[in-house]
Amino acid sequence: MTKIAWVFPGQGSQAVGMGADLFDLPEAQPQLEMAEKILGWSVPDLCQSEEDKLSCTLYTQPCLYGVESLLVQQMKKQGLSPDVVAGHSLGEYVALYAAEVFDFATGLTLVKRRSQLMNNAAGGQMAAFIGFDRTQLEQQVQHTENVVLANDNSDAQVVISGTPEAVDSIIANVKAKRVVKLNVSGAFHSPMMADAAKEFEEILASVEFSEAKFPVLSNVDPTPTTDPQVLKQRLIQQMTGSVRWRETCLQLSKQGIERVIEIGPGKVLTGLVKRTCADIALENISSIPQVSTSI
Structure with a gap:
């Protein structure tokens, strides 16, 4: 049996029009309606708008989380599952959702607060x-x-x-x-985010994490784990800590992963995996037809 990793891209992979074929699916409507209540605006409208809002952190992160989570839903609907998951920065939240550490609404609420805190960061x-x-x-x-x-x-x-x-x-x-x-408002993943991280830690303290269904490789520590408390602590550290993606790729090799599927817009992560682990098969899924061909 081929060992598979699902990886999820973060900010910078967004593109106007992303997720278009997902938004009309009947099974996507509960999540999209829930998202609009949580955010106060429509993910489909934002993703399909020609305005430049999608490049703003405040909107980018929730939209990416929404689109990637709907793709995860489609993958699971086909009976597909990974052996391990990882996400780049914002993508780690989708990885945790995919591993059922928290539900869609909890993840989106966290991403909303994270995007607000990061959007308000200045001077970096x-x-x-x-x-x-x-x-x-x-x-x-x-x-x-x-x-x-x-x-x-x-x-x-x-x-x-x-x-x-x-x-x-x-x-x-x-x-x-x-x-x-980079066109960002602050010095993300650095000690300059300490105040935002402290506020976010207080938010995370009230959120219950479940044991992951499969191992998660975190940005600040790519050692695989399913332990909910470890995963929460690593997420707390993520805002000020470095994204150790090169080490994540090496860990995928160490875990015997033979195939990496990047779920979300763009091909940034598979490109990075290829540079570090040339022998791993790569696949990109950003639309429903691609989900079908992955079976």
């Missing part, structure tokens, strides 16, 4: 480095205050996060094929 900067000297970058980060390695995506791609001055200093002192400043 993030930048992606593609094609760089890792040793040089790590040394510069180590010797520069107010900046951290926020996303360790692969050997060839990372994201740093910190104050604008610190980020500019790293950009000026590290050679790279390409550097892209």
Whole structure:
């Protein structure tokens, strides 16, 4: 039996029109109606609007969670299930939902509060480095205050996060094929999110987590676990901690995963998995026809 991992993308994978073929499904209506009550706005309307709202953190995160969760529902409807799950940043919430650690409404409520806290963060900067000297970058980060390695995506791609001055200093002192400043409001996945993380921890304290149906690899610690308290603690740490995606990919290999299915818009995560684990088969599912071909 082929060992399969489901992985879920985060902010940056969104696209206008995503989820269009899911929104008319009769079985999707309860979740969509519930989402509108929780959010105060319509996920389908936002996803299909030509306005630039979808690129705003406040809307991006709930929309991605909604679309990816509906795809999970379709996968499970076909009798499909993974051996392990993981998600990149926001995608970790969908991974926890897929593993039945909490229900759809609980996850969306958490994502709504998370998006509000992150949207309100200010004064930070993030930048992606593609094609760089890792040793040089790590040394510069180590010797520069107010900046951290926020996303360790692969050997060839990372994201740093910190104050604008610190980020500019790293950009000026590290050679790279390409550097892209991200269009974000704050220094996500860094100590600068400490106040938001503290507030979010209080919110999480009142939420009951169930034991995961299959192991989850968390961003801050990709060691597989089903323990609800461990998963909650890791989620608390996620807002200020680094996304260790490169290590997550290595862990998939260590777990004997032979096939990775990225569930959600885009192909970012399968691209990153390919760079780290070239021997793992890759698949992308962002629409209903793709669900059918995955059986």
